[in-house]
Amino acid sequence: MGSGCVGHCLPFSFSFSFSFSFPLSFLLVLWFYSISSAYGCDKAPAIFVFGDSNSDTGGLASGLGYPINLPNGRSFFHRSTGRLSDGRLIIDLLCQSINMSLLNPYMDPLSGSTFTNGANFAVVGSSTLPKYLPFSLNIQVMQFRRLKARALELVNAGATNLINDGGFRDALYLIDIGQNDIADSFTKNLSYAQVIKRIPTVVAEIETAVRSLYNEGARKFWLHNTGPLGCLPKLIALAQKKDLDSSGCLSSYNSAARLFNDALNRLSLKLRTQLKDATIVYVNIYAIKYDLITNAAKYGFSNSLMVCCGSGGPPYNFDPRVTCGQPGYQVCSEGSKYVSWDGIHLTEAANTFIASKILSKAYSTPPTAFDFFCNH
Template sequence: MGALLWSLVVFVCVWSYCFSGAVGCDKAGAVFVFGDSNSDTGGLASGLGFPINLPNGRTFFRRSTGRLSDGRLIIDHLCQSLNISLLTPYLDALSGNSFANGANFAVVGSSTLPKYVPFSLNIQLMQFLHFKARSLELVTTGARNLINDGGFRNALYLIDIGQNDLADAFSKNLSYAQVVRKIPSFITEIEDVVKSLYNEGARKFWVHNTGPLGCLPKLLTIAPKKDLDSFGCLSSYNSAAKLFNEALLHLSQKLRAELKDATLVYVDIYAIKLDLITNAAKYGFSNPLMVCCGFGGPPYNFDTRVTCGVPGYQVCAEGSRYVSWDGTHLTEAANAFITTRILSMAYSTPRTPFDFFCRH
């Protein structure tokens, strides 16, 4: 399929999901997000003041918003499919937002472990508990436009984390076997957070598994290339990601059995991303393992000394159909593609529409 035709397909799909009524909240919908840079809509910038410069944000926002992409992330596209506002980072003190449609606790670099290091998954949970308690306190005093107890119960709780746990383990020169032995501890942290949220009244969960770690241009640049597969990705890294995902799927099945009145949807992001990377040309993308914003030229255009936004970087032309934006994160075009696949329900277990939590 040519680039022009695929662009038209994506446009039609997004338009039909967002505006045809097939997807969208018919009652107040709130979304709370816990995760890492794949879902961070500005948490690192607002929480630590960390500079995230243009060309990040150039495509949609026309300015840097703290997102590590040229435009919208998957969570942005998902929110727009519901016709609700884009999520504001919990730590953004100057947003002027009442957080009536939820809040984003995801922060760049976050992982499940170590447990009490900002902004680990457990810290994000603690922030949410503070946010909820304070919101309910203000509601009792008559404050308006805040989420009440029913709103928290009916909200969607989206969890997308694990990539950094695996990447960090490999970066410490641990063997494949040593990395794999750590996976149960990562899964336990996710289980603890889901159960804690459940005990707080949450009943609707949306869990993304992790993507093909071994296909990230950054890791392909710095990791030993002794086990590249036929697509040019690191076999051991992808194998570890698949084992993490199998454990996460098993956890999802276990939690559905234990938490009888809860809905927990597991989404196979790995399969979607791998399909995009390995069939890039079919979907109108080019150079699936090459960075749009980076330095160094082929094959990856990634250099740890000159990353996107750092003086000396080079960036592809706007409108280019790249998959990778900066070596770790995806372009808006790739995020839009992935979102259409998520909304199709074909990669969800059980097959559940994304707007299930906010429709009568």
């Protein structure tokens, strides 16, 4: 289950080097808040998230009761919250950058949320295909339509503590999906040509989702492309064919990810042309993550392809029989300089680095501040 450079330089006029005596996590937090301090919202914003484990803030645990045990959540929450990381995800950090409370999973029955700040429909393992398999992108959009219809029904009946039609219209709609469509195709032993052949169908499902949300009144979209799949320690460890590049990543997996991203970028261009009153921001997550992994030492990380929470030892510390949180796992010490948390998902330190790059606007097309949707 998943989640979801080349030619990009640092978005700042100087490079960061964490060769200080302070803990890496402390320096990353200072860096993140120095970038996010310029952000803020004139009014209470709302964000609706559609995606996979890269953005799941507890959907799998609350929706299916699937246990996600400690040490997941140890660094920030000090308990398991259903996130597959030691702490916050990118979406958590983006919310905090605009002084917004963290998003509750849509299916959490005990959150007590009225979803006035939005909702998170992302669930671990989600993909675009098959279209009607929980919790595909199509199902997540259906869940959103149900939430919106019910909220407006209650607002029209006099409720005042729910998001209204204007709130839905002004909200940000963040889509981060596709990683599992590509990665799972490889793990099912499809050939490279067969994997590539699936990409147009996957992108078409994302287009359908955007247009469906647009027809519901959405006008502000934030699309994340997929990261370098070939650099995920789990996939490297399990791959039968080790076609590794100079960075130790699987070349075919990364090639497929780049082709998917190219197609998603073309879709973004098309939608901007056709949906002229919508803002559609395409974010190059691949570039950020690949830069981090291939230049890990430059950014103060000592391990880029070795798992913090896993088993088996070097080079990847990943064993599918003993995964993070399961009996027999081993975990690095808190504050360790790892990029990968469990072989697929990233540490909070890595997520903080990525969120800071996103907030810099250097990886967004068009270059857009993340808080654009809440200042109008």
